[in-house]
Amino acid sequence: MGRRVVQIHFLFLSAVVCYAMEERDSASATPRGKAPSNQSRKSYGRSRRSLGVELTNIGFTPGHLAGLRAPTSRELPKPRNLTEHVNPEQIALLVKNEWKLSYITPLYQFRHTQLKTYSKQLSAFIAAEKQQGLAVEIEADTSFRVTFSAVLGLAETEDDAETVFIQIHSRPPFAVEGDAPKVIWSGWLTCINGNPEYLRSLPSGFVCLPLFCTSGSESLTSVVKLWFEKTFDCNFGTLSLNSTCLQWLASMWTGCHPAFNIRYLKLVWNLPAQPPLDISYTIHPQDAWDLWNSIREQDSAADTISINEVESFMKGLEAHFFRHFRIYLSAGTLTKVSTTFGSAHCDGKIKFTSGDSIKHVLMLLTEYALLKMPI
Amino acid sequence: MSLLKPFAKLPELNTANVLLVDSEDTFQHVLADAIVQQKNNVNVNVRLARSLPLPAENEDSRPRIDLVVLILHLRSELSLSSAETSLKQLDPDYFLGKVCFVVTGARCASVPHERMAAVRKLATSLHCPLLFTEEQTAEGINTAACRVLNILRVSAGLVPMATGLSLFSLIRSTLPPDLDYQD
Numbered sequence: 001m002g003r004r005v006v007q008i009h010f011l012f013l014s015a016v017v018c019y020a021m022e023e024r025d026s027a028s029a030t031p032r033g034k035a036p037s038n039q040s041r042k043s044y045g046r047s048r049r050s051l052g053v054e055l056t057n058i059g060f061t062p063g064h065l066a067g068l069r070a071p072t073s074r075e076l077p078k079p080r081n082l083t084e085h086v087n088p089e090q091i092a093l094l095v096k097n098e099w100k101l102s103y104i105t106p107l108y109q110f111r112h113t114q115l116k117t118y119s120k121q122l123s124a125f126i127a128a129e130k131q132q133g134l135a136v137e138i139e140a141d142t143s144f145r146v147t148f149s150a151v152l153g154l155a156e157t158e159d160d161a162e163t164v165f166i167q168i169h170s171r172p173p174f175a176v177e178g179d180a181p182k183v184i185w186s187g188w189l190t191c192i193n194g195n196p197e198y199l200r201s202l203p204s205g206f207v208c209l210p211l212f213c214t215s216g217s218e219s220l221t222s223v224v225k226l227w228f229e230k231t232f233d234c235n236f237g238t239l240s241l242n243s244t245c246l247q248w249l250a251s252m253w254t255g256c257h258p259a260f261n262i263r264y265l266k267l268v269w270n271l272p273a274q275p276p277l278d279i280s281y282t283i284h285p286q287d288a289w290d291l292w293n294s295i296r297e298q299d300s301a302a303d304t305i306s307i308n309e310v311e312s313f314m315k316g317l318e319a320h321f322f323r324h325f326r327i328y329l330s331a332g333t334l335t336k337v338s339t340t341f342g343s344a345h346c347d348g349k350i351k352f353t354s355g356d357s358i359k360h361v362l363m364l365l366t367e368y369a370l371l372k373m374p375i
Numbered sequence: 376m377s378l379l380k381p382f383a384k385l386p387e388l389n390t391a392n393v394l395l396v397d398s399e400d401t402f403q404h405v406l407a408d409a410i411v412q413q414k415n416n417v418n419v420n421v422r423l424a425r426s427l428p429l430p431a432e433n434e435d436s437r438p439r440i441d442l443v444v445l446i447l448h449l450r451s452e453l454s455l456s457s458a459e460t461s462l463k464q465l466d467p468d469y470f471l472g473k474v475c476f477v478v479t480g481a482r483c484a485s486v487p488h489e490r491m492a493a494v495r496k497l498a499t500s501l502h503c504p505l506l507f508t509e510e511q512t513a514e515g516i517n518t519a520a521c522r523v524l525n526i527l528r529v530s531a532g533l534v535p536m537a538t539g540l541s542l543f544s545l546i547r548s549t550l551p552p553d554l555d556y557q558d
Protein backbone atom coordinates (compact mmCIF):
# COMPACT_ATOMS: atom_id res chain seq x y z
CA MET A 1 0.00 0.00 0.00
CA GLY A 2 1.43 3.36 -0.93
CA ARG A 3 2.31 5.86 1.72
CA ARG A 4 0.05 8.76 1.80
CA VAL A 5 2.08 11.91 1.85
CA VAL A 6 0.27 14.96 3.01
CA GLN A 7 2.15 18.21 2.87
CA ILE A 8 0.97 21.68 3.47
CA HIS A 9 2.43 24.58 1.64
CA PHE A 10 1.47 27.86 3.09
CA LEU A 11 1.86 30.97 1.00
CA PHE A 12 0.36 34.05 2.43
CA LEU A 13 -1.74 35.51 5.17
CA SER A 14 -4.15 38.32 4.94
CA ALA A 15 -6.09 40.27 7.47
CA VAL A 16 -9.58 39.21 8.23
CA VAL A 17 -12.09 41.69 6.99
CA CYS A 18 -14.57 42.56 9.66
CA TYR A 19 -18.12 43.34 8.86
CA ALA A 20 -19.92 45.96 10.81
CA MET A 21 -23.28 44.66 11.70
CA GLU A 22 -26.01 47.06 10.88
CA GLU A 23 -29.50 46.68 12.00
CA ARG A 24 -31.50 46.25 8.84
CA ASP A 25 -34.02 49.03 8.72
CA SER A 26 -36.94 48.05 6.63
CA ALA A 27 -38.28 51.54 6.35
CA SER A 28 -35.16 52.75 4.64
CA ALA A 29 -35.33 50.07 2.02
CA THR A 30 -39.06 50.18 1.31
CA PRO A 31 -39.50 52.56 -1.56
CA ARG A 32 -42.07 55.32 -1.41
CA GLY A 33 -42.79 54.65 2.24
CA LYS A 34 -45.53 52.09 1.82
CA ALA A 35 -46.73 50.67 5.10
CA PRO A 36 -46.29 46.93 4.95
CA SER A 37 -48.62 45.01 7.19
CA ASN A 38 -49.89 41.44 7.28
CA GLN A 39 -48.65 40.69 3.82
CA SER A 40 -47.30 37.26 3.29
CA ARG A 41 -43.61 37.03 2.68
CA LYS A 42 -42.69 34.96 -0.26
CA SER A 43 -38.97 34.90 0.26
CA TYR A 44 -37.59 31.51 1.08
CA GLY A 45 -35.98 31.44 4.45
CA ARG A 46 -36.66 34.44 6.62
CA SER A 47 -33.29 35.98 6.09
CA ARG A 48 -32.47 39.30 7.60
CA ARG A 49 -32.71 40.82 4.22
CA SER A 50 -36.39 40.21 3.76
CA LEU A 51 -38.39 43.35 3.78
CA GLY A 52 -41.91 43.72 4.96
CA VAL A 53 -43.50 44.03 1.55
CA GLU A 54 -44.85 41.16 -0.40
CA LEU A 55 -42.45 39.97 -3.02
CA THR A 56 -43.34 38.05 -6.08
CA ASN A 57 -40.51 36.61 -8.01
CA ILE A 58 -39.90 37.78 -11.49
CA GLY A 59 -37.14 35.31 -12.10
CA PHE A 60 -36.86 31.89 -10.66
CA THR A 61 -34.63 32.78 -7.76
CA PRO A 62 -36.69 33.28 -4.66
CA GLY A 63 -36.14 35.90 -2.07
CA HIS A 64 -34.57 38.50 -4.23
CA LEU A 65 -35.14 41.88 -2.99
CA ALA A 66 -35.48 45.40 -4.01
CA GLY A 67 -31.93 46.06 -2.90
CA LEU A 68 -30.40 43.81 -5.49
CA ARG A 69 -31.38 44.64 -9.01
CA ALA A 70 -29.19 44.40 -12.04
CA PRO A 71 -27.63 47.80 -12.42
CA THR A 72 -28.45 49.81 -15.48
CA SER A 73 -25.09 51.38 -15.93
CA ARG A 74 -21.58 50.16 -15.49
CA GLU A 75 -18.07 51.41 -15.63
CA LEU A 76 -15.81 50.85 -18.56
CA PRO A 77 -12.45 49.26 -17.87
CA LYS A 78 -9.82 51.92 -17.69
CA PRO A 79 -6.33 51.22 -18.92
CA ARG A 80 -5.02 50.62 -15.46
CA ASN A 81 -2.25 48.25 -14.96
CA LEU A 82 -3.38 45.45 -12.77
CA THR A 83 0.14 44.50 -11.79
CA GLU A 84 0.39 47.50 -9.51
CA HIS A 85 -2.00 45.85 -7.13
CA VAL A 86 -1.71 42.17 -7.72
CA ASN A 87 1.29 39.94 -7.88
CA PRO A 88 1.97 39.18 -11.58
CA GLU A 89 2.45 35.48 -10.91
CA GLN A 90 -0.99 35.32 -9.44
CA ILE A 91 -2.43 37.11 -12.44
CA ALA A 92 -0.72 34.53 -14.60
CA LEU A 93 -2.54 31.83 -12.67
CA LEU A 94 -5.85 33.51 -13.35
CA VAL A 95 -5.39 33.90 -17.09
CA LYS A 96 -4.16 30.43 -17.75
CA ASN A 97 -7.32 28.35 -17.76
CA GLU A 98 -10.88 28.36 -18.77
CA TRP A 99 -12.99 28.67 -15.66
CA LYS A 100 -16.35 27.17 -14.95
CA LEU A 101 -18.47 29.47 -12.83
CA SER A 102 -20.72 28.79 -9.88
CA TYR A 103 -22.18 30.86 -7.13
CA ILE A 104 -21.78 30.14 -3.42
CA THR A 105 -23.96 31.31 -0.61
CA PRO A 106 -22.12 33.11 2.18
CA LEU A 107 -19.62 30.99 4.10
CA TYR A 108 -20.06 30.60 7.82
CA GLN A 109 -16.93 31.14 9.88
CA PHE A 110 -14.48 31.17 7.08
CA ARG A 111 -11.34 32.82 8.33
CA HIS A 112 -8.62 34.07 6.08
CA THR A 113 -6.15 33.37 8.88
CA GLN A 114 -6.90 29.67 8.87
CA LEU A 115 -5.90 28.91 5.31
CA LYS A 116 -3.22 26.51 6.45
CA THR A 117 -5.70 24.48 8.48
CA TYR A 118 -8.09 24.43 5.59
CA SER A 119 -5.39 23.07 3.28
CA LYS A 120 -4.73 20.28 5.71
CA GLN A 121 -8.38 19.46 6.14
CA LEU A 122 -9.11 19.46 2.45
CA SER A 123 -6.20 17.15 1.66
CA ALA A 124 -7.36 14.75 4.33
CA PHE A 125 -10.89 14.92 3.00
CA ILE A 126 -9.83 14.17 -0.55
CA ALA A 127 -7.73 11.27 0.61
CA ALA A 128 -10.65 9.95 2.64
CA GLU A 129 -13.03 10.23 -0.27
CA LYS A 130 -10.56 8.46 -2.48
CA GLN A 131 -10.29 5.68 -0.01
CA GLN A 132 -13.99 5.23 0.07
CA GLY A 133 -13.78 4.64 -3.60
CA LEU A 134 -15.87 7.65 -4.44
CA ALA A 135 -15.53 9.74 -7.46
CA VAL A 136 -11.89 10.46 -7.94
CA GLU A 137 -10.67 8.70 -11.00
CA ILE A 138 -6.95 9.22 -10.78
CA GLU A 139 -4.46 6.40 -10.31
CA ALA A 140 -4.66 4.83 -6.93
CA ASP A 141 -1.32 5.87 -5.58
CA THR A 142 -1.24 9.55 -6.31
CA SER A 143 -1.00 11.76 -3.32
CA PHE A 144 -2.63 15.14 -3.13
CA ARG A 145 -1.41 18.35 -1.75
CA VAL A 146 -3.77 21.27 -1.41
CA THR A 147 -2.75 24.88 -1.31
CA PHE A 148 -4.97 27.71 -0.15
CA SER A 149 -3.64 31.13 -0.86
CA ALA A 150 -5.00 34.63 -0.82
CA VAL A 151 -4.75 36.85 -3.87
CA LEU A 152 -4.43 40.36 -2.60
CA GLY A 153 -5.25 43.47 -4.48
CA LEU A 154 -8.25 42.29 -6.42
CA ALA A 155 -10.81 43.49 -3.91
CA GLU A 156 -12.32 46.75 -4.94
CA THR A 157 -14.00 48.11 -1.85
CA GLU A 158 -13.54 47.70 1.85
CA ASP A 159 -16.46 45.36 2.17
CA ASP A 160 -15.08 42.78 -0.21
CA ALA A 161 -13.35 39.79 1.24
CA GLU A 162 -9.98 38.88 -0.16
CA THR A 163 -9.86 36.43 -3.01
CA VAL A 164 -8.85 32.91 -2.08
CA PHE A 165 -7.08 30.68 -4.52
CA ILE A 166 -7.04 26.90 -4.14
CA GLN A 167 -4.76 24.54 -5.95
CA ILE A 168 -4.56 20.78 -5.79
CA HIS A 169 -1.22 19.31 -6.71
CA SER A 170 -0.68 15.70 -7.36
CA ARG A 171 2.49 13.80 -7.02
CA PRO A 172 2.67 10.43 -8.70
CA PRO A 173 4.20 7.78 -6.47
CA PHE A 174 7.38 7.19 -8.44
CA ALA A 175 8.36 10.80 -8.91
CA VAL A 176 11.90 11.88 -8.37
CA GLU A 177 12.46 14.29 -5.50
CA GLY A 178 13.14 17.31 -7.69
CA ASP A 179 9.97 17.01 -9.75
CA ALA A 180 7.57 19.89 -9.43
CA PRO A 181 4.13 18.60 -8.47
CA LYS A 182 1.58 18.99 -11.18
CA VAL A 183 -1.42 21.15 -10.60
CA ILE A 184 -4.42 19.04 -11.44
CA TRP A 185 -7.17 21.26 -10.20
CA SER A 186 -7.45 24.89 -9.32
CA GLY A 187 -10.25 27.10 -8.17
CA TRP A 188 -10.81 30.47 -6.64
CA LEU A 189 -13.47 32.28 -4.65
CA THR A 190 -13.88 35.96 -5.06
CA CYS A 191 -16.05 38.96 -4.42
CA ILE A 192 -15.29 42.13 -6.33
CA ASN A 193 -17.34 45.22 -5.61
CA GLY A 194 -20.26 43.32 -4.22
CA ASN A 195 -23.39 45.20 -3.30
CA PRO A 196 -22.44 46.99 -0.09
CA GLU A 197 -25.93 46.95 1.40
CA TYR A 198 -26.10 43.22 1.01
CA LEU A 199 -22.64 42.66 2.39
CA ARG A 200 -23.37 44.76 5.43
CA SER A 201 -26.67 43.10 6.08
CA LEU A 202 -25.15 39.67 6.53
CA PRO A 203 -25.06 38.44 10.10
CA SER A 204 -21.64 38.39 11.70
CA GLY A 205 -19.63 35.27 11.11
CA PHE A 206 -20.49 35.10 7.45
CA VAL A 207 -18.00 35.83 4.71
CA CYS A 208 -19.44 36.48 1.30
CA LEU A 209 -17.39 35.24 -1.63
CA PRO A 210 -20.14 34.63 -4.12
CA LEU A 211 -18.17 33.75 -7.21
CA PHE A 212 -16.48 30.37 -7.45
CA CYS A 213 -14.40 29.51 -10.53
CA THR A 214 -13.03 26.04 -11.10
CA SER A 215 -10.84 24.38 -13.63
CA GLY A 216 -10.11 20.71 -13.53
CA SER A 217 -11.90 17.43 -13.39
CA GLU A 218 -15.53 17.35 -12.39
CA SER A 219 -15.00 14.72 -9.75
CA LEU A 220 -12.45 16.81 -7.87
CA THR A 221 -14.73 19.83 -8.18
CA SER A 222 -17.55 17.92 -6.58
CA VAL A 223 -15.31 16.68 -3.78
CA VAL A 224 -14.13 20.21 -3.04
CA LYS A 225 -17.72 21.47 -3.08
CA LEU A 226 -18.74 18.73 -0.69
CA TRP A 227 -15.98 19.75 1.69
CA PHE A 228 -17.03 23.38 1.54
CA GLU A 229 -20.63 22.49 2.16
CA LYS A 230 -19.72 20.40 5.16
CA THR A 231 -17.29 22.85 6.67
CA PHE A 232 -18.92 26.18 6.03
CA ASP A 233 -22.60 25.33 5.61
CA CYS A 234 -22.98 26.86 2.20
CA ASN A 235 -24.60 25.87 -1.06
CA PHE A 236 -23.38 25.86 -4.60
CA GLY A 237 -25.16 26.35 -7.89
CA THR A 238 -24.08 26.82 -11.47
CA LEU A 239 -23.95 30.35 -12.68
CA SER A 240 -25.08 30.40 -16.26
CA LEU A 241 -24.63 33.69 -18.06
CA ASN A 242 -27.79 34.87 -19.73
CA SER A 243 -27.80 36.82 -22.93
CA THR A 244 -27.99 40.19 -21.17
CA CYS A 245 -24.78 39.42 -19.30
CA LEU A 246 -23.00 38.44 -22.52
CA GLN A 247 -24.25 41.60 -24.17
CA TRP A 248 -22.79 43.68 -21.34
CA LEU A 249 -19.47 41.93 -21.81
CA ALA A 250 -19.48 42.51 -25.55
CA SER A 251 -20.24 46.22 -25.12
CA MET A 252 -17.71 46.66 -22.35
CA TRP A 253 -14.96 45.06 -24.38
CA THR A 254 -15.86 47.04 -27.48
CA GLY A 255 -16.03 50.22 -25.48
CA CYS A 256 -12.41 49.96 -24.47
CA HIS A 257 -11.19 49.35 -27.98
CA PRO A 258 -9.23 52.58 -28.38
CA ALA A 259 -7.33 51.97 -25.17
CA PHE A 260 -6.66 48.28 -25.58
CA ASN A 261 -7.19 47.19 -29.19
CA ILE A 262 -9.42 44.16 -29.13
CA ARG A 263 -8.45 42.46 -32.30
CA TYR A 264 -11.84 41.06 -33.14
CA LEU A 265 -15.31 40.80 -31.68
CA LYS A 266 -16.81 37.41 -32.16
CA LEU A 267 -20.37 36.53 -31.23
CA VAL A 268 -21.87 33.09 -31.53
CA TRP A 269 -25.61 32.57 -31.74
CA ASN A 270 -27.65 29.43 -31.63
CA LEU A 271 -30.85 29.47 -33.63
CA PRO A 272 -33.64 26.98 -33.02
CA ALA A 273 -34.03 25.98 -36.65
CA GLN A 274 -34.36 22.40 -37.89
CA PRO A 275 -31.53 21.30 -37.48
CA PRO A 276 -30.29 23.88 -34.96
CA LEU A 277 -28.08 26.49 -36.53
CA ASP A 278 -24.94 27.95 -34.97
CA ILE A 279 -23.95 31.30 -36.32
CA SER A 280 -20.57 32.78 -35.61
CA TYR A 281 -20.40 36.48 -36.35
CA THR A 282 -16.96 38.08 -36.32
CA ILE A 283 -16.71 41.84 -36.48
CA HIS A 284 -13.72 43.95 -37.29
CA PRO A 285 -12.84 46.01 -34.23
CA GLN A 286 -12.82 49.34 -36.00
CA ASP A 287 -16.33 48.77 -37.35
CA ALA A 288 -17.56 47.71 -33.96
CA TRP A 289 -15.99 50.79 -32.46
CA ASP A 290 -17.61 53.06 -35.07
CA LEU A 291 -21.02 51.56 -34.36
CA TRP A 292 -20.47 51.86 -30.64
CA ASN A 293 -19.39 55.45 -30.99
CA SER A 294 -22.43 56.36 -33.02
CA ILE A 295 -24.66 54.90 -30.36
CA ARG A 296 -23.12 56.65 -27.42
CA GLU A 297 -25.12 59.72 -26.64
CA GLN A 298 -23.29 62.99 -26.66
CA ASP A 299 -23.66 63.81 -23.04
CA SER A 300 -22.94 60.43 -21.48
CA ALA A 301 -20.01 60.17 -19.15
CA ALA A 302 -16.85 58.88 -20.70
CA ASP A 303 -16.52 55.84 -18.54
CA THR A 304 -19.99 54.54 -17.87
CA ILE A 305 -22.26 52.69 -20.21
CA SER A 306 -25.96 52.18 -19.80
CA ILE A 307 -28.27 49.34 -20.67
CA ASN A 308 -29.95 51.35 -23.43
CA GLU A 309 -26.66 51.75 -25.24
CA VAL A 310 -25.98 48.05 -24.92
CA GLU A 311 -29.38 47.22 -26.36
CA SER A 312 -28.99 49.63 -29.27
CA PHE A 313 -25.54 48.25 -30.00
CA MET A 314 -26.86 44.69 -30.19
CA LYS A 315 -29.87 45.78 -32.24
CA GLY A 316 -27.52 47.50 -34.68
CA LEU A 317 -25.46 44.36 -35.08
CA GLU A 318 -28.55 42.20 -35.53
CA ALA A 319 -30.08 44.60 -38.06
CA HIS A 320 -26.90 44.57 -40.09
CA PHE A 321 -26.90 40.79 -40.13
CA PHE A 322 -30.56 40.71 -41.13
CA ARG A 323 -29.94 43.07 -44.00
CA HIS A 324 -27.37 40.75 -45.48
CA PHE A 325 -28.63 37.31 -44.63
CA ARG A 326 -32.32 37.72 -43.88
CA ILE A 327 -31.97 35.87 -40.63
CA TYR A 328 -33.37 37.23 -37.39
CA LEU A 329 -30.65 36.75 -34.83
CA SER A 330 -33.02 37.78 -32.07
CA ALA A 331 -34.96 34.56 -32.61
CA GLY A 332 -32.02 32.66 -31.20
CA THR A 333 -29.88 32.88 -28.11
CA LEU A 334 -26.45 34.45 -27.80
CA THR A 335 -24.17 31.70 -26.60
CA LYS A 336 -20.63 33.01 -26.70
CA VAL A 337 -18.76 36.31 -26.84
CA SER A 338 -15.04 36.53 -27.37
CA THR A 339 -12.40 39.18 -27.99
CA THR A 340 -8.71 39.34 -27.22
CA PHE A 341 -9.63 40.05 -23.62
CA GLY A 342 -11.14 36.63 -23.25
CA SER A 343 -14.28 34.72 -23.96
CA ALA A 344 -17.48 33.99 -22.14
CA HIS A 345 -19.92 31.17 -22.81
CA CYS A 346 -23.53 31.10 -21.73
CA ASP A 347 -23.07 27.81 -19.87
CA GLY A 348 -20.99 29.65 -17.32
CA LYS A 349 -17.50 29.32 -18.69
CA ILE A 350 -15.13 32.22 -18.85
CA LYS A 351 -11.57 32.58 -20.01
CA PHE A 352 -9.29 35.56 -19.57
CA THR A 353 -6.50 35.90 -22.05
CA SER A 354 -4.99 39.06 -20.71
CA GLY A 355 -4.79 40.74 -17.37
CA ASP A 356 -6.56 43.92 -18.43
CA SER A 357 -10.25 44.25 -17.70
CA ILE A 358 -10.24 41.23 -15.38
CA LYS A 359 -11.52 43.38 -12.57
CA HIS A 360 -14.46 44.75 -14.47
CA VAL A 361 -15.49 41.38 -15.78
CA LEU A 362 -15.26 40.01 -12.26
CA MET A 363 -17.38 42.89 -11.01
CA LEU A 364 -20.06 41.99 -13.50
CA LEU A 365 -19.83 38.32 -12.61
CA THR A 366 -19.98 39.04 -8.89
CA GLU A 367 -23.17 41.01 -9.41
CA TYR A 368 -24.72 38.20 -11.36
CA ALA A 369 -23.65 35.69 -8.75
CA LEU A 370 -25.23 37.81 -6.02
CA LEU A 371 -28.41 38.16 -8.07
CA LYS A 372 -28.62 34.47 -8.67
CA MET A 373 -28.06 33.37 -5.11
CA PRO A 374 -31.19 32.18 -3.44
CA ILE A 375 -30.73 34.18 -0.26
CA MET B 376 -55.06 46.01 -44.80
CA SER B 377 -57.18 47.48 -42.15
CA LEU B 378 -57.29 47.26 -38.44
CA LEU B 379 -58.99 44.20 -37.08
CA LYS B 380 -62.29 45.37 -35.66
CA PRO B 381 -64.31 43.35 -33.19
CA PHE B 382 -67.82 44.47 -33.98
CA ALA B 383 -67.63 44.91 -37.72
CA LYS B 384 -69.32 41.60 -38.46
CA LEU B 385 -72.30 39.71 -37.16
CA PRO B 386 -71.81 36.85 -34.74
CA GLU B 387 -72.79 33.32 -35.65
CA LEU B 388 -75.00 31.06 -33.61
CA ASN B 389 -73.25 28.97 -31.00
CA THR B 390 -69.83 29.61 -32.46
CA ALA B 391 -66.67 31.11 -31.08
CA ASN B 392 -63.63 32.16 -33.11
CA VAL B 393 -60.18 32.60 -31.68
CA LEU B 394 -57.11 33.94 -33.42
CA LEU B 395 -53.72 32.71 -32.25
CA VAL B 396 -50.88 35.05 -33.18
CA ASP B 397 -47.40 33.60 -32.82
CA SER B 398 -44.14 34.16 -34.63
CA GLU B 399 -43.10 30.52 -34.28
CA ASP B 400 -45.03 27.52 -35.57
CA THR B 401 -44.80 24.57 -33.30
CA PHE B 402 -46.52 25.71 -30.15
CA GLN B 403 -49.21 27.49 -32.14
CA HIS B 404 -50.27 24.34 -33.96
CA VAL B 405 -50.14 22.18 -30.91
CA LEU B 406 -52.22 24.61 -28.89
CA ALA B 407 -54.73 24.92 -31.72
CA ASP B 408 -55.17 21.16 -31.87
CA ALA B 409 -55.61 20.96 -28.15
CA ILE B 410 -58.23 23.70 -28.12
CA VAL B 411 -60.26 22.03 -30.83
CA GLN B 412 -60.14 18.69 -29.10
CA GLN B 413 -61.40 19.94 -25.78
CA LYS B 414 -64.87 18.79 -24.89
CA ASN B 415 -67.36 21.59 -25.30
CA ASN B 416 -70.77 22.24 -26.65
CA VAL B 417 -69.97 25.16 -28.94
CA ASN B 418 -68.26 25.21 -32.29
CA VAL B 419 -64.80 26.57 -31.89
CA ASN B 420 -62.85 27.82 -34.88
CA VAL B 421 -59.19 28.45 -34.37
CA ARG B 422 -57.43 30.73 -36.82
CA LEU B 423 -53.67 31.03 -36.91
CA ALA B 424 -51.52 33.97 -37.89
CA ARG B 425 -47.85 34.83 -37.74
CA SER B 426 -48.41 38.50 -37.17
CA LEU B 427 -50.95 41.21 -37.66
CA PRO B 428 -52.18 42.81 -39.84
CA LEU B 429 -54.05 39.97 -41.44
CA PRO B 430 -54.06 39.77 -45.21
CA ALA B 431 -56.81 41.77 -46.88
CA GLU B 432 -57.74 38.97 -49.29
CA ASN B 433 -59.50 37.00 -46.61
CA GLU B 434 -61.36 39.97 -45.25
CA ASP B 435 -64.74 38.88 -46.52
CA SER B 436 -64.61 35.23 -45.70
CA ARG B 437 -63.21 35.75 -42.23
CA PRO B 438 -65.74 35.46 -39.43
CA ARG B 439 -65.87 37.75 -36.44
CA ILE B 440 -62.88 37.13 -34.19
CA ASP B 441 -63.93 36.88 -30.56
CA LEU B 442 -60.56 36.56 -28.89
CA VAL B 443 -57.05 37.40 -30.04
CA VAL B 444 -54.40 35.41 -28.23
CA LEU B 445 -50.84 36.66 -28.55
CA ILE B 446 -48.31 33.94 -27.82
CA LEU B 447 -44.97 35.10 -26.44
CA HIS B 448 -41.92 32.90 -26.16
CA LEU B 449 -39.58 34.25 -23.55
CA ARG B 450 -36.64 32.41 -25.04
CA SER B 451 -36.47 34.64 -28.07
CA GLU B 452 -36.40 38.38 -28.22
CA LEU B 453 -38.00 38.25 -31.65
CA SER B 454 -41.40 37.03 -30.49
CA LEU B 455 -41.67 39.91 -28.07
CA SER B 456 -40.82 42.53 -30.68
CA SER B 457 -43.13 41.03 -33.32
CA ALA B 458 -45.98 40.88 -30.80
CA GLU B 459 -45.48 44.55 -30.03
CA THR B 460 -45.74 45.47 -33.70
CA SER B 461 -48.81 43.27 -34.09
CA LEU B 462 -50.52 44.99 -31.18
CA LYS B 463 -50.46 48.25 -33.06
CA GLN B 464 -52.65 46.71 -35.74
CA LEU B 465 -55.49 45.89 -33.41
CA ASP B 466 -58.46 48.16 -33.07
CA PRO B 467 -58.59 49.65 -29.56
CA ASP B 468 -62.00 48.07 -28.95
CA TYR B 469 -60.30 44.71 -28.79
CA PHE B 470 -58.52 45.61 -25.59
CA LEU B 471 -61.84 45.77 -23.76
CA GLY B 472 -62.07 42.11 -23.13
CA LYS B 473 -60.91 40.42 -26.29
CA VAL B 474 -57.10 40.18 -26.12
CA CYS B 475 -55.06 37.93 -23.94
CA PHE B 476 -51.39 36.93 -23.69
CA VAL B 477 -49.99 33.44 -23.38
CA VAL B 478 -46.36 33.18 -22.32
CA THR B 479 -44.15 30.10 -22.59
CA GLY B 480 -40.71 29.42 -21.22
CA ALA B 481 -41.12 31.45 -18.05
CA ARG B 482 -39.27 28.88 -15.95
CA CYS B 483 -36.24 28.76 -18.19
CA ALA B 484 -33.09 29.67 -16.31
CA SER B 485 -31.40 31.41 -19.18
CA VAL B 486 -34.12 33.98 -19.75
CA PRO B 487 -32.97 37.42 -18.66
CA HIS B 488 -35.13 38.98 -15.99
CA GLU B 489 -35.65 42.09 -18.03
CA ARG B 490 -37.63 40.26 -20.67
CA MET B 491 -40.09 38.90 -18.17
CA ALA B 492 -40.42 42.32 -16.57
CA ALA B 493 -41.08 43.86 -19.98
CA VAL B 494 -43.81 41.30 -20.73
CA ARG B 495 -45.51 41.96 -17.41
CA LYS B 496 -45.40 45.68 -17.94
CA LEU B 497 -46.87 45.29 -21.40
CA ALA B 498 -49.74 43.14 -20.21
CA THR B 499 -50.46 45.40 -17.28
CA SER B 500 -50.47 48.56 -19.33
CA LEU B 501 -52.99 47.01 -21.72
CA HIS B 502 -55.14 45.61 -18.89
CA CYS B 503 -55.05 42.13 -20.36
CA PRO B 504 -54.69 38.79 -18.64
CA LEU B 505 -51.35 37.06 -18.78
CA LEU B 506 -51.36 33.27 -18.83
CA PHE B 507 -48.19 31.29 -18.27
CA THR B 508 -48.01 27.88 -19.86
CA GLU B 509 -45.78 24.89 -19.91
CA GLU B 510 -45.29 24.02 -23.53
CA GLN B 511 -43.30 20.86 -23.33
CA THR B 512 -45.70 18.48 -21.64
CA ALA B 513 -49.07 17.33 -22.94
CA GLU B 514 -50.65 18.17 -19.63
CA GLY B 515 -49.39 21.72 -19.81
CA ILE B 516 -50.76 22.20 -23.27
CA ASN B 517 -54.13 20.80 -22.29
CA THR B 518 -54.30 23.12 -19.33
CA ALA B 519 -53.45 26.07 -21.52
CA ALA B 520 -56.09 25.07 -24.06
CA CYS B 521 -58.68 24.74 -21.32
CA ARG B 522 -57.93 28.17 -19.94
CA VAL B 523 -57.98 29.81 -23.34
CA LEU B 524 -61.29 28.10 -24.07
CA ASN B 525 -62.83 29.38 -20.87
CA ILE B 526 -61.83 32.93 -21.68
CA LEU B 527 -63.02 32.47 -25.24
CA ARG B 528 -66.48 31.40 -24.14
CA VAL B 529 -66.87 34.52 -22.08
CA SER B 530 -65.52 36.82 -24.78
CA ALA B 531 -67.82 35.30 -27.37
CA GLY B 532 -70.78 36.00 -25.15
CA LEU B 533 -71.68 32.36 -24.64
CA VAL B 534 -71.65 32.49 -20.87
CA PRO B 535 -74.72 34.15 -19.38
CA MET B 536 -74.19 37.12 -17.07
CA ALA B 537 -70.50 37.47 -17.92
CA THR B 538 -68.85 39.65 -20.52
CA GLY B 539 -65.25 39.88 -21.56
CA LEU B 540 -64.82 43.21 -19.87
CA SER B 541 -66.16 42.05 -16.52
CA LEU B 542 -64.02 38.93 -16.61
CA PHE B 543 -60.90 40.83 -17.48
CA SER B 544 -61.37 43.24 -14.65
CA LEU B 545 -61.04 40.19 -12.40
CA ILE B 546 -58.19 38.36 -14.09
CA ARG B 547 -56.05 41.05 -15.61
CA SER B 548 -52.41 41.02 -14.77
CA THR B 549 -50.98 43.41 -12.25
CA LEU B 550 -47.42 44.39 -11.54
CA PRO B 551 -45.79 43.13 -8.38
CA PRO B 552 -44.82 46.00 -6.09
CA ASP B 553 -41.08 45.79 -6.62
CA LEU B 554 -41.45 46.03 -10.38
CA ASP B 555 -43.37 49.25 -10.04
CA TYR B 556 -40.37 51.01 -8.69
CA GLN B 557 -37.89 49.68 -11.17
CA ASP B 558 -36.16 52.23 -13.37
